[in-house]
Amino acid sequence: MTEDINDVRSSWDSKANDWKKQVGDQGDWNRRLNSDPVLFEMLGRVRHRSILDNGCGTGYLSNKLDHLGAEVTGVDLSPEMIRIAQQEYPELDFRVEDCTKLGTIEDGEMDIVVSNYVLMDTPQLQEAVNAMFRVLRPKGIAVVIFSHPCFPQTDCKVHPNGSISYDWKHSYYEPSRQHDAPWKHFKSDFIWYHRPLEEYWRAFRSAGFRVDDFQEPHITPDNYHLAPNMTVLETYKERPISVAFKLVRPNR
Ligand SMILES: C[S@@+](CC[C@H](N)C(=O)[O-])C[C@H]1O[C@@H](n2cnc3c(N)ncnc32)[C@H](O)[C@@H]1O
Numbered sequence: 001m002t003e004d005i006n007d008v009r010s011s012w013d014s015k016a017n018d019w020k021k022q023v024g025d026q027g028d029w030n031r032r033l034n035s036d037p038v039l040f041e042m043l044g045r046v047r048h049r050s051i052l053d054n055g056c057g058t059g060y061l062s063n064k065l066d067h068l069g070a071e072v073t074g075v076d077l078s079p080e081m082i083r084i085a086q087q088e089y090p091e092l093d094f095r096v097e098d099c100t101k102l103g104t105i106e107d108g109e110m111d112i113v114v115s116n117y118v119l120m121d122t123p124q125l126q127e128a129v130n131a132m133f134r135v136l137r138p139k140g141i142a143v144v145i146f147s148h149p150c151f152p153q154t155d156c157k158v159h160p161n162g163s164i165s166y167d168w169k170h171s172y173y174e175p176s177r178q179h180d181a182p183w184k185h186f187k188s189d190f191i192w193y194h195r196p197l198e199e200y201w202r203a204f205r206s207a208g209f210r211v212d213d214f215q216e217p218h219i220t221p222d223n224y225h226l227a228p229n230m231t232v233l234e235t236y237k238e239r240p241i242s243v244a245f246k247l248v249r250p251n252r
Pocket residue numbers: 008012023054055056057058059060075076077078081097098099100115116117118121122
């Protein structure tokens with residue numbers, strides 16, 4: 001596992017500059033059009049709330065939350081991601097932290113934890129969920145978004161007749177460590193951890209969370225006009241890319 005975490009850290013360190021290109025200040029199109037609207041709906045009011053952006057990458061979401069008046073702390077395993085986040089948003093509090101430990105965050109310190117496309121990238125799911133639970137105050141909420149485990153995007157094919165197929169190379173039910181070839185402007189493989197959806201659900205319940213909401217974020221008609229072109233619009237109307245859970249730490 002230590003080896004896995006070290007691999008994960010160096011893999012993201014090597015991608016940090018390219019990640020900044022991917023998400024910029026506003027998030028990439030998937031975030032902007034599909035998952036951020038669901039994330040903000042699940043978060044509700046954020047003004048004056050203490051929020052942990054857990055696995056913040058280069059910090060676009062921390063910055064958005066700060067603009068909405070939240071008191072944000074951004075943490076990430078990758079020192080290189082944190083270096084860029086600090087350079088981009090010097091007024092914000094960013095720290096190098098492993099989300100399975102969150103050693104600089106006190107028990108019950110946070111009103112809200114956000115985990116935006118992180119859990120499929122970390123080998124220790126239960127430890128990461130337990131740490132989120134620990135740092136939340138009673139009645140605090142966690143909004144957790146990760147890549148949809150049922151629809152692997154890099155193995156998706158769109159056929160000339162318009163039909164879509166997913167080329168499964170691994171068992172759905174068997175957890176496994178995966179490598180994806182670099183996509184777009186990235187130069188190195190992506191390491192990620194496949195798990196069936198039920199394993200996430202079990203980890204949330206076993207940490208003590210109540211599952212309050214579940215959505216499969218996709219573009220809604222009021223946002224169709226924001227899509228940069230028809231291909232993106234059709235893709236986002238048809239293909240599930242992520243899942244979003246709203247979790248509550250019960251008041252006891
Ligand atoms: C797909 S990126 C998402 C970054 C950011 N949340 C966003 O949406 O732009 C995944 C991030 O999770 C971080 N990460 C992976 N494992 C982690 C861990 N154990 N603790 C903290 N961060 C981790 C990576 O360094 C990377 O920045």
